[in-house]
Amino acid sequence: MTLVERLTAAKAAGNYQDLFDAIPYAKLLGLSAQLQGTELVTTMTFSPDLIGNPALPALHGGTLGALLESAAIFELLWRAETIVLPKTITITIDYLKSAAAVDTHARGLITRQGRRVSNVRVEAWQGDRSTPVASAHAIFMVMRG
Amino acid sequence: MGADDDARLRLVRGFSMNVPHNRALGMKVVDMQPREAVFELPYDEKLVGNPDTGVIHGGAITALLDGASGASVFAALTDFVPIATLDLRIDYLRPAEAGKSVIAKATCYKVTKNVAFTRAVAYHDDPDDPIAHSVGTFMLSTKVGNLRS
Structure with a gap:
């Protein structure tokens, strides 16, 4: 199956696990997604490979960036009527507090869905959703081809 | 570059290579100079973001740019x-190619009392034909145990 076929199947079934298993980097990060009510929440399950600062310990900034970017893409795929793989044009990540060695969750919010370009804001949190560990805004090309 | 510089840059290199996530991705420190760090991310199937094309995930490039940018700050002090990284903006300029290493060259171009500023490019062979460009800001002397707050 191609990625778009996997996406279509995942969306129809409401189950993203097969899709994540087909993307090596998503597996490395331990990503999974669950529908919570009407929200699509992406989770990065903790593993020691995600550590950036062993002394604290704290997660690597790159893992948080990858989680935020992935959550934004999944939100676009989830909301879009036709499936096109979004291409990241730019992403700006704000690191808000040290991310502990536990599971991290993220959810994207589409702020503008254009014909060619979509803007998404994303937040990542651990225990308390009201104090996010990182946030990002990203712009994606969403044209076919 | 004096002996003190050499010792400090060796320390930064050793520190970067001991970061668990850098090791998990297979990142290597290629070169350290005062204010500059060059990291390499060898191509590996575990980094692939699109199994149809074999192209690595943008997140792996984010981790590479974040790591090299942070190391360039250490190399400048x-x-x-x-x-602690305050923010990192990454512009994706063209797709990475499957099967090729990605190099990140980061420069810490300004340090103030509290904040360091970085820019970096990610490329395959030619820094003038970049895959991605990034700018970052870092808070200095964050208390251990209180990073990124």
Whole structure:
């Protein structure tokens, strides 16, 4: 199956696990997604490979960036009527507090869905959703081809 | 570059290679100079984001740019103090190619009392034909145990 076929199947079934298993980097990060009510929440399950600062310990900034970017893409795929793989044009990540060695969750919010370009804001949190560990805004090309 | 510089840059290199996530991705420190760090991310199937094309995930490039940018700050400071990324903006300029290593060259171009500023490019062979460009800001002397707050 191609990625778009996997996406279509995942969306129809409401189950993203097969899709994540087909993307090596998503597996490395331990990503999974669950529908919570009407929200699509992406989770990065903790593993020691995600550590950036062993002394604290704290997660690597790159893992948080990858989680935020992935959550934004999944939100676009989830909301879009036709499936096109979004291409990241730019992403700006704000690191808000040290991310502990536990599971991290993220959810994207589409702020503008254009014909060619979509803007998404994303937040990542651990225990308390009201104090996010990182946030990002990203712009994606969403044209076919 | 004096003997003190050499010792400090060796310390930064050793520190970067001991970061668990850098090791998990297979990142290597290629070169360290005062204010500059060059990291390499060898191509590996575990980094692939699109199984149809074999192209690596943008997140892996984010981790590479974040790591090299942080190392360039350490390489610019005279004392080894804790730092924390405040923000990182990444512009994706063209797709990465499957099967090729990605190099990140980061420069810490300004240090103030509290904040360091970085820019970096990610490329395959030619820094003038970049895959991605990034700018970052880092808080200096963050207390250990209180990073990124």
